[in-house]
Amino acid sequence: MVTLMRKQFIIAVIVAALLAIAVTFGVKYAQQGPTLGGDFTLTYRAESFHFAEKAKPLNILYIGYAKCPDVCPMALSHTAQAIKEASEKERSKVQMIFISVDAANDTADAVATYAEQFNPAFIGLTGTKDQIDAAIKLFGASYMIEENKKSYLGYSIAHTDRLYFLDKKGRVRDMISSPRSSEEILQKIKELL
Template sequence: MKRRTFWTGLAVLATAALLGSVVLIADHLSPQKAEQGQGRAAIGGPFSLTDHTGQAVTQDILKGKLSLVYFGYSFCPDICPTDLQLIAQALDQLSPEELADTQALFVTIDPERDTVTQMADYVALFHPSIRGLTGTPDQIAGAARSYRAYYKKISAEEAGTVDYLMDHSAFIYLMNRDGDFVRVFGHGVNPDEIVEWIRKVRAG
């Protein structure tokens, strides 16, 4: 009986912890939250990276265009291609005018493997309006900090695989023309929803 109480208690605690973390994450990502706090967005900020053509870029590339920002890695065979495809599908639905006003940034969290050439090859698979961004490990860490993107290298030994893997948060951030955070979309979002929001933001 005592044992059962213990396990029930543990289950309750675990559930509470899980719910708590979901609430925390939801709160952390809520656009309302981003719009509060002295006009400073909770997500987004400075970065210094290299794009897939080898050009050095900063957060200034966000200015004047709507941007979809996604952190992932090219070695990822499942989650990242799915989300990049959703982004490509959203971009494909835009009118030429809307498309000229919109860009997508794929920021690698695996700079070790994702060289400039690798990024160029990879983004080309999906859409011409997707810009691949890489950098030094420090630069990537800085960009991820700005966007509160989470990533962690899992060594081959730890993972029990032939090559190392990366854990990473899989969110698509929509940023406005000022480079400020508007909204986040989760993994597997319907591209129609992205299009709807792009149009909403463009309509001002």
Template sequence: MVKRQTPGSPERKFSLPLGLIAAIVLATVTAIWLISVMAGRPPANTAQENARALIGGPFTLIAEDNRTVTEKDFAGKYMLIYFGYTFCPDVCPTELQTMSTALDMIPQDKLDKIAPLFVTVDPERDTAPVMKQYVALFHDRLIGLTGTIEQINDMKKTYRVFAEKTEDTGASDYLVDHTSIIYLMDGNGEYLSHFSYGTTPEEMAEKLTRLIP
């Protein structure tokens, strides 16, 4: 954490570039995610088998039109899920734009099988109307999901998502450190694959086209 300078303290002669700080934070939270996924379980034949057993499950959330939705509403669809928040200054918009561009690059028959979801990790600020306005900036198929703090926390646990508010911030002016991973779940709601931060739209589109029949 980079501390704020206090009055009367000597002026800093150097500082880390913002891009490097962001990279360090993303590497840290991704490492936490990997440890969380792999810890406390017997070895499996592959990392994908571990992930399939540990990631995903039932959830109850609130859609942007204030409907209550569960995983059953997306049965038969390949859920493409990103966890983030609308006040995110850079990482979330970048990843949602990558997802949106990739969706526009795949064949229509495969696109029709995908339910792209943006799940907030900041339900206190990301109400249903806020989510509706935000997802409209990216793709007409993107569905924004929020909920109570308890509902969001339950889904974070189910999907092994790390997210927490940063320290030394005001009551309503804060950032949220979180994993930046896009999950692809199959038609039964089971983990199929994921896309790490930095995946290009072309790479994502190729993989979606290959994995979705």
């Protein structure tokens, strides 16, 4: 009888320990959540741009296209204003990266020039459709190209309207959906530096 109780006690202790370990790992995973982001390679003008080699302490990423009539210029304008209002020390630790999803129509030079119109330090990237798709998939972003006879381009692109704030490894530290104010972006820069 005593031996049976001892075995039951030992089993109960082992089960309790396993449950404690499972709960600890479960809570830790729930707090972390899934990780978005990562390293990618695209084209800047005629050169390969490898994120891991060019990353700063804080990187702001926006995904769109150079001929976008509304949300892209608005997001890039607000970001340019926020970076302009940041201190010199903050500006030295931040870079803005714009990825065009319009592989068929946005050349590497056109995307780089477009991004630089908002701020000469902004980096405009593109690549093949496969390269672009692989890069934006890391961030849970998407786009859809649609024929649109009412558009001056003959098409339009619906795309994720979000600023991603990345660390040096390309991991998403935070996001702002539909970025509509430089103040909100500047506050996020200060929080994350």
